[in-house]
């Protein structure tokens with residue numbers, strides 16, 4: 350664990366986690382940090398705790414002691430969000446101390462009770478405050494459905510610090526640099542990339558609620574944004590607010606100036622067209638990612654499509670339907686509510702088509718509202734006429750996607 354001081358009476362503890370699937374399903378190739386915050390007045394509060402794995406709560410106690418905070422003196426556990434990556438240690442803490450109060454929203458209170466059997470809970474609502482003494486006053490601001498219904502912001506008035514939990518967070522372990530003013534340009538790019546992966550994997554289903562949470566943050570005068578994952582923003586907190594506003598647009602059809610190619614091929618016929626498309630994109634100087642289905646990492650699939658302004662699907666017909674690994678990928682994108690993307694599909698068939706019909710069914714069933722250019726289907730291997738049609742569509746996509754680029 351890493352210990353940092355944010356301000357007089359406000360400290361941060363960082364634990365990096367690797368080698369897990371986040372939420373039991375998302376690959377985190379570059380790890381993730383779990384950030385906890387200690388606010389000390391006459392009373393002491395801890396905001397956003399840690400996961401409950403063996404040894405982790407004990408490590409937290411040891412680090413608190415090294416910071417001069419006796420765990421026995423913690424009066425309040427502020428549960429901004431009940432997901433166990435932040436609250437899992439509560440059961441362990443109960444074993445070493447029995448007189449503390451949990452502060453959370455009504456929705457979190459129900460879960461704190463059923464997950465950990467806790468009942469000493471103060472339920473807070475919009476604008477409620479907690480005076481810790483010595484000038485440290487916390488206020489509470491629910492931001493439901495970021496990404497659970499229980500979530501809230503905690504705001505410290507003296508230092509104008511927003512403890513935002515998952516909101517404004519990012520994947521990526523924290524190294525030597527944690528504050529935005531310390532990050533090198535490479536690290537800024539790294540956390541933007543990891544922020545996109547985090548938003549797209551964990552948050553994107555709830556984009557309308559994310560927009561409301563962004564607006565709520567704008568109502569507060571903020572000097573520091575201290576999230577539950579990723580770097581702390583004290584030089585320019587507006588940057589992460591703007592980034593999140595941009596990510597919300599990626600969820601609804603905008604993207605970076607790049608193309609995602611989702612493809613699969615049974616015996617190499619569709620692959621011939623994929624290779625041809627790749628040549629066009631290279632010739633035109635368009636950045637692209639090529640993802641062959643089935644792809645082991647749903648995290649990479651979701652993040653790549655989320656951030657791309659143009660999507661190209663290369664998939665044949667299989668048993669009168671869309672090539673199943675590509676259909677599975679599209680269904681996952683639909684579940685994550687990635688909507689409004691500009692897209693083009695091509696693919697081979699043997700004795701009959703059918704892929705196109707299922708493609709449209711998936712898009713409609715998931716209410717994805719993707720904007721498709723006319724598809725190109727070919728019997729067996731693509732011929733010259735097919736290549737010409739595919740080239741025309743790819744050039745059309747390149748032209749149209751420029752209107753959707755937001756960097």
Ligand code: FEO
Nearest residue numbers: 430432434515577
């Ligand atoms: Fe970081 Fe939704 O928990």
